[in-house]
Amino acid sequence: MLRALDVLAACTSLASHVIHAGSIDSRDDAAPIPLVFCIDVEPDARLIREPVEWLGFDATRGFLEEQRLPIEQATGSPARFCWFLRLDPQITGCYGSATWVFERYAAVIDNLQRNGDHFGIHPHAYRWLEDRQIWLHDFANQAWMEHCVASSLEAFEQGLGTACRSMRFGDRWLSTETVNCSERLGIRYDLTVEPGSPRRETPMRGEPATGFLPDYYRVPRMPYVPDQRDFRRSSAGPRGVRLIPLTSSALAGIPLRRRISRLLRNGVRNRRQATPLAFWSDWSPPNAFTQLLDRALAAQVNPYLVFAIRSSIGARADRRRAVENNLRDLLAHSQAGRFFFCSPGELLDMWDANRQR
Ligand SMILES: [Zn+2]
Numbered sequence: 001m002l003r004a005l006d007v008l009a010a011c012t013s014l015a016s017h018v019i020h021a022g023s024i025d026s027r028d029d030a031a032p033i034p035l036v037f038c039i040d041v042e043p044d045a046r047l048i049r050e051p052v053e054w055l056g057f058d059a060t061r062g063f064l065e066e067q068r069l070p071i072e073q074a075t076g077s078p079a080r081f082c083w084f085l086r087l088d089p090q091i092t093g094c095y096g097s098a099t100w101v102f103e104r105y106a107a108v109i110d111n112l113q114r115n116g117d118h119f120g121i122h123p124h125a126y127r128w129l130e131d132r133q134i135w136l137h138d139f140a141n142q143a144w145m146e147h148c149v150a151s152s153l154e155a156f157e158q159g160l161g162t163a164c165r166s167m168r169f170g171d172r173w174l175s176t177e178t179v180n181c182s183e184r185l186g187i188r189y190d191l192t193v194e195p196g197s198p199r200r201e202t203p204m205r206g207e208p209a210t211g212f213l214p215d216y217y218r219v220p221r222m223p224y225v226p227d228q229r230d231f232r233r234s235s236a237g238p239r240g241v242r243l244i245p246l247t248s249s250a251l252a253g254i255p256l257r258r259r260i261s262r263l264l265r266n267g268v269r270n271r272r273q274a275t276p277l278a279f280w281s282d283w284s285p286p287n288a289f290t291q292l293l294d295r296a297l298a299a300q301v302n303p304y305l306v307f308a309i310r311s312s313i314g315a316r317a318d319r320r321r322a323v324e325n326n327l328r329d330l331l332a333h334s335q336a337g338r339f340f341f342c343s344p345g346e347l348l349d350m351w352d353a354n355r356q357r
Pocket of ligand 1: 040124310
């Protein structure tokens with residue numbers, strides 16, 4: 001069995017090299033590469049019990065504002081970010097209002113809007129258990145999950161005066177019922193799916209949960225219309241909502257057994273996009289950010305990029321340094337002139353147009 005797997009791994013490695021060698025150069029290099037840069041705007045700590053300030057958001061926002069000019073210089077197009085706001089029951093429970101972020105950061109949000117940035121919701125599933133005095137991720141409670149989405153959408157509309165179209169669910173949790181429900185409630189773009197991520201019993205050790213986080217091994221690696229019966233599969237549609245998976249890549253230099261297990265989990269088709277390209281992580285050769293980005297672009301026939309960070313990274317020196325380094329490498333990339341920092345809707349327009357070329 002192992003010998004057969006060795007042969008399989010060797011063949012896919014060779015195939016990967018052949019494809020990699022010709023992919024980027026043989027494509028139409030004039031086509032723009034849409035890029036959505038998401039920031040989950042939320043408290044720095046997770047299990048909050050009192051209304052603490054969002055210092056990470058202050059720092060992250062300040063840093064990204066400073067990056068607008070370098071981004072515009074590197075890409076030749078405006079730098080637009082996508083901010084996904086926490087407006088869920090945990091925020092209501094701690095801050096007394098789901099719309100706290102709009103009140104506390106009114107001037108900031110106004111300024112971001114003036115820069116052409118995009119906004120969406122980032123609901124987490126926390127439910128406060130009064131008797132146990134703890135927060136519970138109540139994933140298995142569909143009525144609660146729908147309440148988290150519906151109340152966040154309501155707060156969004158109250159705060160910005162416009163209907164919300166974009167969602168990134170907290171802790172990359174998602175379910176078919178929730179996708180179907182959020183579509184009914186008006187969500188058009190969902191950027192929750194992180195290809196290559198494993199199933200987990202809880203998002204964080206020590207945080208109780210009902211249900212589980214689904215694995216995203218076999219999900220499509222391109223924007224897709226989700227199937228009504230399984231959101232992790234694509235369907236012909238048409239539907240109001242599309243899922244836009246985050247960018248994933250392939251690790252080099254990992255032991256053969258690990259490579260094989262990744263291959264078996266993700267499937268041959270997804271072998272070159274089996275690892276989430278986390279923007280807040282430190283990467284080093286043979287998996288430096290630039291190398292992973294090269295592989296992520298080469299693996300796609302019609303390339304697009306989606307990255308996401310939590311606002312709390314601004315309060316952590318190590319995470320912030322990693323984001324700064326990865327952004328520097330992103331802007332120094334040989335294809336940076338093709339990157340177009342945009343909203344999810346613009347990404348789909350551009351991606352669809354590129355497909356027609
Ligand atoms: Zn979050």
